[in-house]
Amino acid sequence: MRCSLTKVLVGSLLLLTVYLLGRSDLLLTQPGESASELTWPLAKSEGASASWVDGGNYLPLNVSYRLLAGVPAIKQRFLTIGLASVKRKKGSYLLPTLASLFSQSSSKERASMVVVVLLAEFDPVWRGVTLDEIRAAHPSELDKGQLLVIHVPPQFYPPLTALKRNYNDAPERVSFRSKQNVDYSFLMHYSSSQATYYLQLEDDVISAQSFLSTIHKSILERQAVHWALLEFSSLGYIGKLYKAADLPLLARFLFLFYQEMPCDWLLTHFRELLVQKEQILIKPSLFQHIGAFSSFKGNANPLKDMSFEKDVYSNPVADVYSDISVYKDHVPRLAWEAGEGYFWGRTPELGSYLTVVLRAPAVVTSVRVVTGFEGKDVLLFAVVELGQNVETTVRGEKSCKDFRPLGIMNNGMFEKKALEMEFGSSTSCLRLRVTGKHKDWIAIMKIRVTVKTDLHTSLVNGS
Template sequence: MFQSALLSPPDVVPRNKQTLVDCVFQGWTRSAPKQLSWQLERLVSKESWAEQGDYLHLNVTYQLLAGTPSTRQKFLTIGMSSVKRKKGSYLVPTLQSLFSQSSREERSSMVVVVLIADFDVRWITSTVREINSTFASELDLGQLLVIHVSQKWYPPLTGLKRNYNDAPDRVSFRSKQNVDYSFLIHYSAGLGQYYLQLEDDVFSAQNFLTTIRKHIEEQNAKKDRWAMLEFSALGYIGKLYKSADLPLLARFLFLFYQEMPCDWLMSHFRQLMTQRETILFKPSLFQHMGTFSSFQGTFNKLKDKNFEEGLYTNPSAEVYSNMSTYQKYFPKLAWDPGEGFFWGRSPGRGDYLTVVFLEPVVVAGILVETGSGGKDLLDSGQVELGQDVFTAAMKSCKTFQSLGAFMNGKFEMREVDKRHGSASSCLRISVTAGQKDWLIIRKIRITTNVKEQKNS
């Protein structure tokens, strides 16, 4: 018979008292108060046929180790599972990154669910204690839940098929990981309108939730069916699903748990849900921080080259330059998100790259980075803001005001709006002295003051 903590309430111990794990360790449990049971009822949408008739039973009981489930559905559920590593833990820094990079409004729109997917009771106890002490506010506000599933609910994890000639211990590891994710996703169904899968060793970009919301709205406006949006190119990091699809995804991972790794299974699921091509957004919103893998503590230096920690807010614009461009390294690549850049041949005094905004904006912050590996830096140059667009051979502005010069190939300025509060129509990078070296403009990033913009 189907069992779930959200249908059959788990053993719960208040966070400010002894944790459930402590109680289990001493051989006793405390039943959940009846008044909590209504809070724990599943909020899952009945759009899923698997839930409508309770088809494809997934027998599992959850233990709620910390946190208070919200009585209302959030916009986004973020799920991750965590196991004991041989060389330290990244779980707490990962959670700190998620919450610290989010505004108060964003935190109120999300819930992070952590499945403690290990069976070492002492490690579970110490981990839950650290989470309780570090994230007291988030736990009280229903923004963080910590759950656990007993080993008895897991299918066989040894003696499995050795597909791809993987070693037996590798097969056991990746098969258990699939089951971990299956249980995690099944629990999370309906807690939010959308579900984001992360690993427990990542750090996030600033205001990632706002960026995700924007991309979801844009994707839904296209009216093309999608099953998975990707906000990182790595593994099972930054993959987003609709809550209505989670019951099927949970059962899919469970059904094929021993066949292949989870990041391979997710691609098959996407295709089965009739989304043929990947939908990957750049820059990536999540970066892998772990150095040592959860599998045998092996060294892992995997990084996402498209990650940008700061929020990408560049408005729509056209980009022009009078510098000779090398091959296909066009000026606009320095403005667009991702790893692209502008590469020009030896610039002379008076050469420029001009960004012309489609709509005037109040610029609050500017970051311009040039060069690569210490080469092709802009030796002498300045950044300027302009007004009054006109069109000649190229679009530009009639008047410009200098903000300052480059230092060691980089220009960065905050609170620009306090000096230059009116809306600008152009941003120009001007070369103030010729150089023999070529020039790479790797990144132009601005932040805008939306409030001032509306008032101007």
């Protein structure tokens, strides 16, 4: 990262400037007579009472939006996903990005989110072609209000040329990153009333399976923690989650300082202004960069997030026990928790176990177990079981009184889906029980479970 300004001084100056300029009412420029051009009087999100913008006195942002496709929802949803897309010299990744977002989400998850795409390109031919492609690929999502496509005409943009050359950037790069800041500002401003939370992505990513459920779980786990920004990717401006109540201020912050520095630098300052000093980066990452070439001059851009896990699952909260001797800090719970950790134990005996005890019983719909690395330390002989009726063992651990087998490990792997068809009642335990002699240590890399939940009701109720 290039040399940055002194954080405390810059943060104080930015906050003072926003406050001094933020004493007038929100005004939206009235649109022309075109039927496709809409002005959105954005209502404050639920829960905005804790936000800086609660009083409604913030810097005016004069902008009209053209709704190109989609039907805005009447009720606020759980999550808005924002993308800004422009014409690239080498290919386009927008359609694969949209396809991944929807295909990696269940029908209930899709009903709890809305994807807002800002076509931020001024070339009308490109916009027309791209819009036709989106309509052809996602007619259902557009009709259901799960996908909205918008555009802001160029007359609402501030000057984008002859700008200050901070950091000695080339003029064309300054123009590019400055416009990007304005694009994000307009996108966030529009999105602030669509849902309770807002996720910023770029237009060249793929998503992990059930990413929305993982985000929901991460929010629940941090209810007692003050946060302004949760990060679900370590790359650029990908996978950044905000509370929608903070978006009006963030949109104006980006607009006000659009030519000063790149967006990810500004957003670090904004996070600190909202009194979150430390980064909260959640692993494994839920989004992976797939663009081989950047939108700026088509330069090669092979960045990859090494902690991305496409098949990540949002395991329910649980306690994990095992009688297998642990090697160093590779404790049993690491096999259950999201992240790069794993359980590494010394050679197990016949009857050794690893037991997961759910803190709330649930109907398990799928189980996946992965053991060993590079063909070594594989759990070869074990049965996978589901249990009910929690009890305390003689070792002082929690376990279940009654277990039913799901199946056996196959070359260190186990996977079974649609379990609710066979085991329809709630489960409290998942157990791996060793059934044969092993010569080597074992490494349980991942235990991934999905459970049946009324996700839509849960998200709508804000739980």
